[in-house]
Amino acid sequence: MAERTFEIWRGDRSGGEFKEYTEEVDEGMVVLDMLHRIQARQANDLSIRWNCKAGKCGSCSMEINGMPRLACMTRMNQLPAEGKIKVQPMKTFPLIKDLVTDVSWNYRQNERIRPFKPPAPDSDGKYRFQQADADRVQEFRKCIECFLCQNTCHVLRDHRKQEHFVGPRFMIRVASLEMHPLDTDDRIPDLKNEFGSGWCNITRCCTEVCPESINITDNGIIPMKERVVDRYYDPVARILRAITGGGKKLPTA
Amino acid sequence: MSTEANRLPTATLPGGHLDCTGCTHRTDDWKTGPTATFLGLLLFIVYSTAAAFQGEHYMYENYLSPMYSPVVFTQLERTVTTPEGETLKVAIPGAAPVEHAWFGLKPDAWPEWLPFSPAFLILAFPGAFRFTCYYYRKAYYRSFWANPIGCAVGPFRRGLYRGETHLLLFQNLHRYALYFAIVFIGILYYDAYMGFFRHGEFGVGLGSIVLLLNATFLACYTFGCHSFRHLVGGRLNWFSKSPLAHALWKRASFLNERHMFFAWLSLFWVGFTDFFVRATSMGWIPDISTWG
Ligand code: SF4
Ligand code: SF4
Numbered sequence: 228m229a230e231r232t233f234e235i236w237r238g239d240r241s242g243g244e245f246k247e248y249t250e251e252v253d254e255g256m257v258v259l260d261m262l263h264r265i266q267a268r269q270a271n272d273l274s275i276r277w278n279c280k281a282g283k284c285g286s287c288s289m290e291i292n293g294m295p296r297l298a299c300m301t302r303m304n305q306l307p308a309e310g311k312i313k314v315q316p317m318k319t320f321p322l323i324k325d326l327v328t329d330v331s332w333n334y335r336q337n338e339r340i341r342p343f344k345p346p347a348p349d350s351d352g353k354y355r356f357q358q359a360d361a362d363r364v365q366e367f368r369k370c371i372e373c374f375l376c377q378n379t380c381h382v383l384r385d386h387r388k389q390e391h392f393v394g395p396r397f398m399i400r401v402a403s404l405e406m407h408p409l410d411t412d413d414r415i416p417d418l419k420n421e422f423g424s425g426w427c428n429i430t431r432c433c434t435e436v437c438p439e440s441i442n443i444t445d446n447g448i449i450p451m452k453e454r455v456v457d458r459y460y461d462p463v464a465r466i467l468r469a470i471t472g473g474g475k476k477l478p479t480a
Numbered sequence: 481m482s483t484e485a486n487r488l489p490t491a492t493l494p495g496g497h498l499d500c501t502g503c504t505h506r507t508d509d510w511k512t513g514p515t516a517t518f519l520g521l522l523l524f525i526v527y528s529t530a531a532a533f534q535g536e537h538y539m540y541e542n543y544l545s546p547m548y549s550p551v552v553f554t555q556l557e558r559t560v561t562t563p564e565g566e567t568l569k570v571a572i573p574g575a576a577p578v579e580h581a582w583f584g585l586k587p588d589a590w591p592e593w594l595p596f597s598p599a600f601l602i603l604a605f606p607g608a609f610r611f612t613c614y615y616y617r618k619a620y621y622r623s624f625w626a627n628p629i630g631c632a633v634g635p636f637r638r639g640l641y642r643g644e645t646h647l648l649l650f651q652n653l654h655r656y657a658l659y660f661a662i663v664f665i666g667i668l669y670y671d672a673y674m675g676f677f678r679h680g681e682f683g684v685g686l687g688s689i690v691l692l693l694n695a696t697f698l699a700c701y702t703f704g705c706h707s708f709r710h711l712v713g714g715r716l717n718w719f720s721k722s723p724l725a726h727a728l729w730k731r732a733s734f735l736n737e738r739h740m741f742f743a744w745l746s747l748f749w750v751g752f753t754d755f756f757v758r759a760t761s762m763g764w765i766p767d768i769s770t771w772g
């Protein structure tokens with residue numbers, strides 16, 4: 228099989244450089260296989276985070292030829308046949324070493340979200356709802372927390388508005404709770420005031436890079452923005468709520 | 481714009497990342513999309529502005545250009561000054577007759593110096609609808625404002641970005657533009673219906689079909705609106721308890737998945753319909769119909 232040359236970022240926060248490695252490619256290999264081959268044969272100290280090699284653990288997120296992707300789900304034959312292949316760590320999170328970044332900021336955002344709060348169960352101790360009520364939420368549950376969307380979102384990646392916006396992954400986590408038929412908590416005030424739903428300009432890069440093909444923007448973020456409109460911006464809805472004494476969920480903030 | 485050569489001196493971050501407008505290590509073709517969007521929208525803006533300023537040839541027999549519908553006030557003649565300095569009243573070709581205008585002739589109070597066209601009175605409604613549409617927002621934030629111009633490509637003016645907060649808060653009123661847009665769908669279907677009757681006689685012409693498709697494409701665009709999808713059902717959490725809302729939501733979702741497609745198709749077709757009526761009125765294309 229053909230040989231390919233990789234330019235891999237080597238270094239840490241204090242500095243580093245792209246280093247070139249040429250290795251043979253066998254049929255069916257993915258980029259993560261190639262990185263392992265390079266690690267085994269040429270660069271034993273190359274740091275990579277990975278676990279499942281099946282696109283399910285969300286560990287191997289990196290940037291391949293400038294595009295945020297999972298290394299284990301990027302087949303070599305998907306890449307251009309010519310030229311060097313550039314491999315970098317994710318841009319948005321602090322670099323630890325080589326291709327490994329510190330994604331703990333994301334865990335801290337997750338902790339800010341109020342947990343699922345079900346009502347008391349039915350008299351037999353069970354909860355009941357239909358598949359139709361669960362469909363929307365199930366899409367968001369496919370998330371593998373690879374944080375590629377967080378990495379690509381320009382609000383975080385380039386504008387560095389981490390103090391204003393939790394990012395797409397957590398917008399859909401809020402959506403999965405808010406749309407849940409059995410949830411009784413209210414996160415709409417948080418969504419607007421704490422999580423920064425207004426900072427997203429719905430340009431859909433999160434959706435473009437999601438390896439689970441979750442329709443983050445159209446099915447998660449925009450519906451949440453519309454609920455924020457109901458609560459805060461729609462004058463008629465506000466008047467109606469004032470007259471009828473509010474809907475199922477009352478603002479808590 | 482995207483070359484590494486124009487990057488700022490301090491632009492390479494740890495990890496080998498670039499940090500400047502239009503900079504990226506992407507090797508795939510990310511420029512065609514925003515360029516095509518930019519040109520497509522620009523072309524439509526130029527065409528529709530020019531068409532709106534004409535104020536003539538917007539109606540031919542029973543075909544009315546959607547850019548002039550509904551006709552609130554019409555104008556049948558305008559004053560022109562001849563090279564000899566004489567002022568004359570000349571009839572406006574292809575103008576809507578008085579009985580077709582909701583409130584008759586252009587009011588006398590309309591200032592002389594202010595250009596008049598029936599299109600000026602209505603274009604703000606579809607304009608506001610498209611301008612605040614979630615799809616078009618994405619399209620022009622990306623292609624006109626470069627925020628971001630492509631995914632993982634450096635956006636414009638890092639320091640200034642405030643998303644849809646502050647100045648862009650008005651985008652949250654999109655649903656009000658939607659309410660008007662739904663009324664316009666009714667009006668345009670009425671126009672399409674009238675496109676099948678000339679002087680009271682039923683028939684079919686190229687224009688009838690063009691107008692019918694126009695209303696239909698616009699309906700597919702409008703009923704795939706994110707706000708519509710939210711209002712008819714998306715705001716609920718118990719779909720199983722509201723079967724009607726669920727059914728409406730599913731249909732709106734079907735169109736919503738194709739929202740970009742219908743956004744472009746309906747945009748193109750509105751322009752084409754105007755051009756068709758205009759060209760027929762000016763005699764550029766023959767009036768092919770069963771009316772003979
Ligand atoms: S759609 Fe919103 S959350 Fe997603 S990448 Fe764009 S700005 Fe970020
Ligand atoms: S939403 Fe998609 S891109 Fe974002 S963390 Fe989950 S799986 Fe990854």
Ligand code: FES
Nearest residue numbers: 279280285287299
């Ligand atoms: S190694 Fe688990 S997602 Fe790639």
Ligand code: FES
Nearest residue numbers: 613614615705706
């Ligand atoms: S979202 Fe596009 S028309 Fe409402």
